[in-house]
Amino acid sequence: MSPLLRFADVALERGGRRLFEQIDLVVGSGDALLVTGPNGAGKSSLLRLAAGLLEPDEGEVQRQAALSLADDALALDRELPLARALSFWAGLDGGVERLAATLDAFALTALADVPVRMLSSGQARRARLARVAASGAPLWLLDEPLNGLDAASVGLLDLAIARHRRQGGAVVVASHLPLAGNGWRSLEIGR
Numbered sequence: 001m002s003p004l005l006r007f008a009d010v011a012l013e014r015g016g017r018r019l020f021e022q023i024d025l026v027v028g029s030g031d032a033l034l035v036t037g038p039n040g041a042g043k044s045s046l047l048r049l050a051a052g053l054l055e056p057d058e059g060e061v062q063r064q065a066a067l068s069l070a071d072d073a074l075a076l077d078r079e080l081p082l083a084r085a086l087s088f089w090a091g092l093d094g095g096v097e098r099l100a101a102t103l104d105a106f107a108l109t110a111l112a113d114v115p116v117r118m119l120s121s122g123q124a125r126r127a128r129l130a131r132v133a134a135s136g137a138p139l140w141l142l143d144e145p146l147n148g149l150d151a152a153s154v155g156l157l158d159l160a161i162a163r164h165r166r167q168g169g170a171v172v173v174a175s176h177l178p179l180a181g182n183g184w185r186s187l188e189i190g191r
């Protein structure tokens with residue numbers, strides 16, 4: 001089975017400071033990786049490396065699958081109704097069914113016709129995660145996905161991740177809090 005993501009001897013510097021080095025990791029189908037570390041350690045930067053938004057200063061990052069990143073950016077058209085805004089990311093290949101399933105999975109179906117700009121901050125956080133799920137990308141990169149979620153929404157995310165992994169997807173999550181589910185590996189940086 002080919003990996004979806006591989007880091008080989010990766011080092012990254014930002015703002016003149018070396019954040020981490022000698023990072024080796026392989027993320028394959030069904031995997032879940034939790035990236036931990038103190039504030040400023042470089043967790044978000046590691047996800048941006050994985051997404052191809054940053055280049056490593058040393059080593060190599062290989063991506064062998066489509067990926068979708070949920071970071072601070074909502075990346076949804078604020079003027080559109082939520083379902084239409086999400087449909088931009090759902091694409092054509094099975095996108096209609098996937099979008100409907102995703103709205104349901106994140107308890108957003110009742111908000112489908114609400115303009116994105118009218119969502120509460122917690123609803124927008126859920127929509128940000130739904131955007132990743134709706135994309136159909138095998139590799140999900142989630143930066144602090146639990147921030148701003150109520151307990152029920154955390155449960156929905158746990159279920160969505162478990163389902164995604166069962167279907168052959170993988171997740172890399174930067175978080176100060178552990179997520180539910182089996183078989184998480186962890187990578188601590190910045191110590």
Ligand SMILES: Nc1ncnc2c1ncn2[C@@H]1O[C@H](COP(=O)(O)OP(=O)(O)OP(=O)(O)O)[C@@H](O)[C@H]1O
Binds near residue numbers: 015037043
């Ligand atoms: N655009 C940038 N230019 C220069 N330095 C940056 C930039 N973005 C982030 N940094 C620096 O990189 C370091 C790592 O930041 P990053 O956001 O990756 O850390 P983090 O572990 O995700 O932190 P937190 O837990 O606070 O979210 C910090 O020192 C930060 O100031």
